[in-house]
Amino acid sequence: MSKITEILVKEGDKVFNEPYKFVKFNNNPKANELLNDLKNHPHAFTLACIxxxxxxxxxxxxxxxxxxEDCEFPNVAKMSHEDISKIFHSKKLHRFNDEMALYFYLAVQKINDDYDGDASKIWNDEPKSATLVRRFLEFKGVGIKIATMASNILARKLKVPMADYCCIDISPDVHVKRVFRRVGFINENATVNEIIYCAKEINPEYPGILDLxxxxxxxxxxxxxxxKCNECLLDKYCPKIID
DNA sequence: GTCCAGAGCT
DNA sequence: AGCTCAGGAC
Incomplete structure (x- = not known):
């Protein structure tokens, strides 16, 4: 194993093995309370991922x-796409307010219909990792990046028990892609699948360990x-391949 | 102007 | 595989 993969796996393992501690997703204390409270507000985490x-x-x-803030769960399940769209637009919640309001609406409906209004049923039956990722993929607007990101955070930070970790791949997002390119794991025009298989190759029993x-x-x-290469933990070993 | 934890459709 | 969605921080 190269020194770079060794460092990345070690860093990932460190977080994975430490006991749960309050996760700081951003600088909004109330949003963080909601996201950490998987027991009472599992839908918040799920919707945020989407x-x-x-x-x-x-x-x-x-x-x-x-x-x-405008409409508490589970009452939000009674809101139409249009109601939710109004909130997204008036509070300017996202770049793609129409599209994201629709996915938010559809996700709330799905949690209601398929999981009895309890989103924790997505992950609380100690699922196989493949089952967990697939359940997230079933949501409209969720692809491989969001499904693996959600599963990775549940496994690594929120300490949700599951049967295995082998099917939680790395989240192939813009940062991971850039880092993989610059350390020389993939070439410039590599596809998402190449990133995923690259991480599988490095740590097949849990490819997503590299994600964080x-x-x-x-x-x-x-x-x-x-x-800022001089501050980076890979500085000494990174080939620093810049386009 | 550049960049941001993409997915769906063609 | 390329295009579209289209906003805010810097």
Whole structure:
């Protein structure tokens, strides 16, 4: 194993093995309370994950809190797509307010119809990792990045018990992709599938273990412009392949 | 102007 | 595989 993969796996393992501690998703204390309370507000975490695309992560993690300010769960299940759309537009919750309001609405309906209004039933039966990822994929607006991200956070931070971890892949998002390119794991025009299989190759029993360290490297230091290599934990071993 | 934890449709 | 959705922080 290369020194870089060794460091990334070790960092991932460290977080995975530590006991639960309150997760700080962003700087909104009330949103964080909601997201950490999987027992009483499991839908908040689920809905926030679905909102997590093409905007700053910190902003996406507040969206369920912002909606529930106007209408508490489970009453939100009675709201129409149009009602929810009005909230998204008036509070400017997302870039894609029409589309995200629809996915938010559809997710609430699905939680109601398929999980008896209790989103924790998505993950609380100690599922196989494949089952968990597939359940997230069933939601409209959820693809491989969001399904694996949700599963990774449940496994690594929120300590949700599951039967195995082998099918929780790395979340192939913009940061992971950039970091994988610059450390030389993949080439410039690699596809999402190549990223996923690259992580499987490194740590097949839990490919997603690489997700958090890679995401943090990309978010904090390995920026698109002016990467702060001297502060990065991979500095000594990284080939620093910049396009 | 650049960048942001993408997915769906063609 | 490429295009579209289209907003706010910096």
């Amino acid at each position: 909102m997590d695309r093409q905007i700053k992560a910190e902003r996406a993690w507040s969206i369920p809190y912002e909606v529930f 360290p890679c995401w943090e490297v990309g978010n904090k230091w390995c920026r698109p412009k002016n990467p």
